[in-house]
Amino acid sequence: MEKDFRLNIVTLGKTGVGKSSLLNYLFGTKFETGIGRPVTPADLIETDADINGHAVRVYDSWGIEADKLTEWNNLLKDKAEEHGAAKNPEEWFHAVVYCILAGGSRIEDCDANIISNFVNQGYKVTVAITKADQISEDDERNFKKAIFETIGKEKINVVSVCVGAKTRSGETKPFGRDELIDSILSSWVETVKNRISTATIERLYGHLDTFKSELNDLVDNYDISGRREGNDELAKLLETKIQAKMQELKTETVNEEAKDLLKRCYDIGYNLQSSFGEISLSKIHSPFKNFDSENNKNIGWWYTGYALTLGVMPLINSYAPKFIENQKDRIKGVIEQSICNCKNLLEKELLPMIQTEIEKLLEAKKN
Template identity: 40%
Template sequence: MNQRKFDVFLAHNSEDKPQVRMIANKLKQLELITWLDEEQIPPGSSFQYEIQEAIPQVKSAIIFIGKKGLGRWQVLELESLVQQCVETKIPIIPVLLPGVSTIPDNLQFLRRYRFLSFPCDVVDDEVLKLLVWGITLKQIHVEQKSKYNIVIAGKSGVGKTSLLNYLFGNKVGKTGTGKPVTSTGFHPTNFMIEDLPVTIFDSWGIEIDKADLWKSVLDEELAKRGVDKSPEQWFHTVFYCVQVGGSRIEDFEINLIKEFLKSKYKVIILLTKADQGGKKDLSDLKAVLNQEIEENIRIISLSSVDDERLDGTKIISFGKQEIFNSIYNDFWQSISIRLPDRCESVVLEYIDKALEVITSNAISERKIGRSTNIIYANIENNYSELIKELSGKNGIVMRMVTNEIKRTLKLYGLFSKAIATEAKEIDIGFDLSIENKIIKFNEYNWFDLVIRVFDWSNIDIGFEYWLSEIKNVFALIRKDDDAWIEEVKSKIQSSRYDFREQIKTIKPNVQKVIEELKNN
């Protein structure tokens, strides 16, 4: 019996390639194996032959229909493809891309199948969930990704666990006496605020003789949550605890806080056990922090335990209201710090994958003996197509940026609502601004908002000089295949830096969109 090695065949018009690539990448993230022509058909091979060979190897087939209709091979082969799928009992899923509302009249035979539609963007999780159901024939629950991540760090004995219990209840952790309560690393504790999952990453207490080890652990953790990762994976609130009345803040602690800041995180410094210090202690400590780290870093004094001293003096906990206010008000700044870099990162990731395909095709053509002139012409054509699909108001850059802005704002809107819910018992009384903004902007197309604010006037993606340089590589290296491949590989990959230079206005433009959302 034939072993089917691909989960899904992706039939599409080449004009829709950018959107199909994005869907393919989403499916791959869910560990599905996709058959996509540019990844499976070697240069010089017959599309018709390769597609016929592929069908027996796939478990399902998606037929994408975009605004420009079907591609040439689809017009000729679609009915044959569908017939093959029917004969081999392969599910067929028509998918309408953004801008298409119904199956065209000339494809009526597809109307017998339930179709799916991406109404606005091809990164719609609900449509994706249905698509996976069609591919696997199993209804799946796409894992809830909207999780609020809080990290808390500080030296041993500063009262981190007591603080968490004070803020979120005694379900978060257990306090110990005179020794660290967490072991090496960042340890997650999960709980819920209303319907929102929350994860507290409680770090093991920092000891001065283990500062280097703690730094390496922190570096590893931050690498998992860089701007190249989705917003769901970030730390969303960062606390660093410093005890009042203890020893001075150490240089290695200042360096650790700076590591968080360098990784584009908004840090809230909490001065714990503030009831044990005097006004001068607090003032001096704040002055050192402002001088050594940054002038306007958020610093909050607190006491997280209700207690009574031996002399009968009662200690009443304080600081909770100010902490919740700070968390809430800092969400906008957290978005402003990280989202512009995130938007640039997703565009560069898309470009990297396109360059890998261009490189792979060039090498394959070289190995089958294609002339260098033909290979060069194909590379030039591939670059022209990539630049075309990236550029303009309806290009991939705008679509990807819009999606990242939308998903990040919605995520932080959930956090804002959760924090307000958690704080309601202490009558915090702040406006649910992010949530309200999202409700307001959901009333019309987010894409229209980004189009209106984005300024593309100073973006000019052109590679005439670069293309002439790569042509020189072809002219100089004709006999040694290994040298030729390495030179071409290097030259194609170097264009990434040219792309980065020419899309550098993404970040300031995203800042403008954030300000527009915040202030209107």
Template identity: 30%
Template sequence: MSNNDELTLNLLILGQTGVGKSSLINALVGEYIEIFFNKDGIFPHQHEIDGKKVVIYDSWGLEVGKDEKWEKIINNALKEKGVDKDIKDWFHSVTYCIQAGGLKIQDFDIKMIKQFADEKYNIIIALTKSDQIGKAKREEFIEIIKKEVKKATKKDIMVITVSADPEQLDNMTEKPKPFGLEEYKAAILISWREIFINRIPLHIIEKLKKDIENAKYNAPREGKDKELSNKIQKHFSNILNTNIQKYVRESIEKYYNINVDILAASKNINLSNRKLDLNFYSELYGSGTIEFWTDFFSDLEYFEFVDRIKLILLVPLAIPMGILEFGIIKPLEFLMHIMEKGNKIETFINDVIREYFEKIGTEEFEDEIRKIIINNLNEIDKKIIKLN
């Protein structure tokens, strides 16, 4: 991941005591890590994976029988990494370790996993010490895990079989090699993309709610009833139209500032160390589609690859503004009725704000934002791969 300190990938790795979590972390970073915890909780420590800086969040092993304590610890951690916080502060990948030899996923495990699923996190189950059981039993256990987790969370999960430090048995002439680490690294990137897609709509909605609330202080308050109601509607509509584009673009820029060196590894690009000139965005705005600008700049030989990627991220995003028209703004007659009934401008403004809050808080609105995010990620991925 990016070596920019503000855009480091945050990996959370949890599991019960004795499941092989520490061995997995040591194998992941390629060295033995000795960490001393002075109290219960989840703690960050910086390392490198394949030469890229990451922050690994670790803890003492979770313990059955201390459910309430660990629920509280995890809830506090999730609150600190809430959807209202900046993307760089989130957990970007969440792994829950279960030991293969146990052949059972416990209620305690399900409870811990569900806490993250409820917060729109995409969890990886690392089936640790997978060398302890044969392939047939592993596959059977994986199906049990997937079934039990989906029953509790209504979500499909990834299960990765991994053996970070396999034991050498008496009948072996040499120590077996670890396996599953490369698949696990790939799962981390997939998980991060899914977390981004699932949480960003909620992140944007939280920001829009704050914008709408703040916008009431400079909402129009002068004019005839009919004229004023139109002005107030337009005032809040402009806030949403402008800021949805702004927040989607900013979020995608942060995502690719973390990921672009993975997508274009053969070019050895470190885009995140460059500063994006967001003022240039206004010059491009309205001049064409992502496809037009990408094709245009890909033909200019004197542009560095990184500069072309920057321009892809700066061009107008494919955001259908119809998203704001599916009932957020009530018919004028209804709004007039609110004004006549309350006969106070402030009451009217607060009622309009409440209507906006209700509409942008619906699953329909969240799903529309998610579609926009996915479509734009897919389009930009295609262009980056093409340029690479």
């Protein structure tokens, strides 16, 4: 594990659920309570802490309020992007803890929506039922069942927690801390399984964006002509380059990126090491080596679209600056659409394959 690495944990919950008390109980660190905080969700508060001897960084939210839900969602969306799959694993949120006050027979829509948003980003969310000592075991069981049915049992962990408090009948003993810690640490493994494939595709998108800029530069420096034959040469050149780039991404780059991401996760995730043992990175390449050899023909639509764009143009003076600029803009528009379709192809065809192979690899190490 890298010396300076910290496990990034984001904690959320509505105002009054006892989140600050839970964090104090969990980490033994004094977290700021909601009293005196601004009423708008300006940012997440970062606090360095320790969990069983391992450094963590807690990203604590202001108490979520129903009348400011839009602001909250915008804040969380921005923060999720800052720590999204496109970043290196060291920068991800590695665990998400969402606090819900014990009681009731169902999870509220506001809570369910926020949890689902994180689930959809590849996180295994830990739902902490706070003040669980205040409900009966039957009510607790039914509440957990309702949460699982709403979100999906395989997508979340639900842990009942009590931080300890004075009651009329005496002092209540705290419980749930060890289970909550286990859930936080194990969720890192699930995050790896869920996000490696998405992160790989995001990196491939980055390669395509860079490639698009290179193609646009080529067009800018190309001697655009009013003759169909001369422009067809450019169309074929661009088509060939796009086909070659897609083949490179699918047979070489995907392996390089997946291997790098797995190695980073292995280096920083002590829980991943203990759960799966040493990962043999040399075996990552083979699953994708022969991917989609027939799909090169799917790029063929590109030349047709380009030919239609330029081929219907009459012979015009090749020295007309406005015509030349318009032609270059048209070509760049076709390139933009081409790159978009390439991204869609990668997501549709390659993403499920990477997900399957990563799961097989990690499960093999686990067993």
